[in-house]
Amino acid sequence: MNYIRESTGSEDLRTKRQHILDAAYVVFSRKGYHRATVDEIIALADTGKGTVYNYFVNKEQLFYTLIMEKSAPFEAALMQLVAAKEPALEKVEKAVKLFLHFFMENGDLWRVMMHEIRGLSCEKASGLKEGQKEKYQDWFNRTIGALAQILQDGIAQETIRDCDVTKSAYGLFSVILMMVFQKFVGDDISGMAHMTADIFLYGIAKK
Amino acid sequence: MNYIRESTGSEDLRTKRQHILDAAYVVFSRKGYHRATVDEIIALADTGKGTVYNYFVNKEQLFYTLIMEKSAPFEAALMQLVAAKEPALEKVEKAVKLFLHFFMENGDLWRVMMHEIRGLSCEKASGLKEGQKEKYQDWFNRTIGALAQILQDGIAQETIRDCDVTKSAYGLFSVILMMVFQKFVGDDISGMAHMTADIFLYGIAKK
Amino acid sequence: MNYIRESTGSEDLRTKRQHILDAAYVVFSRKGYHRATVDEIIALADTGKGTVYNYFVNKEQLFYTLIMEKSAPFEAALMQLVAAKEPALEKVEKAVKLFLHFFMENGDLWRVMMHEIRGLSCEKASGLKEGQKEKYQDWFNRTIGALAQILQDGIAQETIRDCDVTKSAYGLFSVILMMVFQKFVGDDISGMAHMTADIFLYGIAKK
Amino acid sequence: MNYIRESTGSEDLRTKRQHILDAAYVVFSRKGYHRATVDEIIALADTGKGTVYNYFVNKEQLFYTLIMEKSAPFEAALMQLVAAKEPALEKVEKAVKLFLHFFMENGDLWRVMMHEIRGLSCEKASGLKEGQKEKYQDWFNRTIGALAQILQDGIAQETIRDCDVTKSAYGLFSVILMMVFQKFVGDDISGMAHMTADIFLYGIAKK
């Protein structure tokens, strides 16, 4: 296994593709989908323009691949948390922490993605073809569904009010996003997670 | 003479500029700032390309004008609410209702605007010039500031916990937005406002 | 005669047209033919856009009219000089003075005109239709022809060498133009005329 | 291998960029800066619109590049002449010949350039940005400065009158230009150079 990695060929093959993805991550995050240009990506990736189209069919699919590759480890961790045997209230805080970590790293890219998947109705209203958009929607169904599952467990455990878990999960999700985008989250992610979960769970009205 | 004005006159007097704004509203909302083209706007407004540039200096200022004209009545109502003499807890619910109404109408446009004002640092990271972005930011300072003021009043009235009112206001704002974007809000805006305010104030954990 | 002038109608009629010509003079001189816009002309003339097209068939004819109106008094004076009974050498200096005065006033406009009449061959190579261009060329034939006539008189009077009078006239003309454009001419137009005529007549080589 | 390069290689290597410059030369010369369109240039260059912008940042810089590339060999020859050890009077005639040759080839383009660098004061009075205009002015400072230097040498050698060399150089320059523009120069450039220098040096008045 080692000798394969050390052979320059395989090393470089993975590298070119990865360099492009890394560069695309930076440029898409900074500029958004439309203002990001392939020229800027290849400049940052230090590669040729044609190379991009060897690995990715077009700009759109490059973006999609980026999203999926960045998401995979986060999704894995989240699913693991859902499956864990723990009180739901504690899982909520841990989930918030996972989301905060993820968005602290990838928030800008996700903001771009979320902006692009709007306009589902019209054929060419978005840069994404009809089939692609559903794949992005699946991401929300999976991750926010995980949050909802935790809340559902809490209801079963009678530590959480009997509410609409999907709406609540989306609400929690949106608060996390806003905290990140407004740069309210500093180095103390754990503390922020605690505070966010606390307000979410117990409200801000005086008891 | 009056009835003549009302038949064709009033129709035509307000027409061109308003038609363009109406068309721009639809196209910007559906396509976002960059994918919206002047050609599509004029097709919808049933006017010539030059006419747009008679009324608006460029695409950006058309967008800005749109935002400000749509926002004005909402802002007025919000400020009136803040100034009213009422318990803060009730004001919160009324404010949520105002926001829900506003975003049910203009949510897509605001999503576009919010996407464009990101990337404040870089020069060309957004379609908006540096000076303009601050004007959009002011909108947030004003409206979310109003929410924060209501919460602050609640703290003074000892009906709301002593929390970071700005963060909390942003949190409430983001939840409202998400409810709208996820189409969780139907015809019963009042009911939704009640539910949202309830969860925000009292949390979802069982007491 | 006076009462006609004072009647507002006739006064204003002449005025509108003249205001437009005055404004056109300023704008064409400053911006050149293409960069001059009708909008800027009407702003300076304080009139409506349609009014321009009431008096002039289009931008091109406005320009042409301007040239001809500005030229008339100069041409008259020049023709008078040619016809005068005077030694040719003195006429040369006086003609130089006339040209200097004229171009000190209208040099920019003439530069613009001279630039526009190029590209005689191609149909649409210039902004001017084929027929129009010849009219401009006539101006040169008339005015430089006058200079040539003076030189020809000088040859007859044996005070000027037997040279190609047309070429020499164009040469003198070009020197005058250059003096004006390079702003080598100050308030002392007479002195400058003397110097220019002196070098033209006697050369700059040491005798 | 070499002959292959010479058949297609050398043709194609220099091709696109040079074709564009060649086409731009023709179109700018014929139409002037503003009436010249990129569409016409690419039609003549038989290339795509984007290709122009691969080689030149914009229309203005294409024009500037054209001017500089056309000027380089002429300037080199002129500077060599100035530095040569020869009587100034002979240098004058040789310089006139150089200028005649140059303007016989590039006169139309230079006329366009000269027209564009006017209106130095106003911001948008010309198609050229403020900083660029100075670069064009430098061309005059260099080339007419070279003429003036020759005249200055003549004064030192006591073969030329003590006159304002800069004004005189501009005068000579303008005469050359006019000869070319009026198509007074035919195939016998040497003869024309002799005549022009003769009149410039010794005047046209009878001794």
Add this chain to the structure above:
DNA sequence: CATGAATGAGAGTTCATTCAT
């Protein structure tokens, strides 16, 4: 006559994508 809102042809420029090397 005087007006100026409306117009659209046409300008310069950008950028995702292709393909010969």
Add this chain to the structure above:
DNA sequence: AATGAATGAACTCTCATTCAT
């Protein structure tokens, strides 16, 4: 597989001209 020169469709914006009032 890697490249980047070549491309042209699509974009925003300008401005001379018209015409209903």
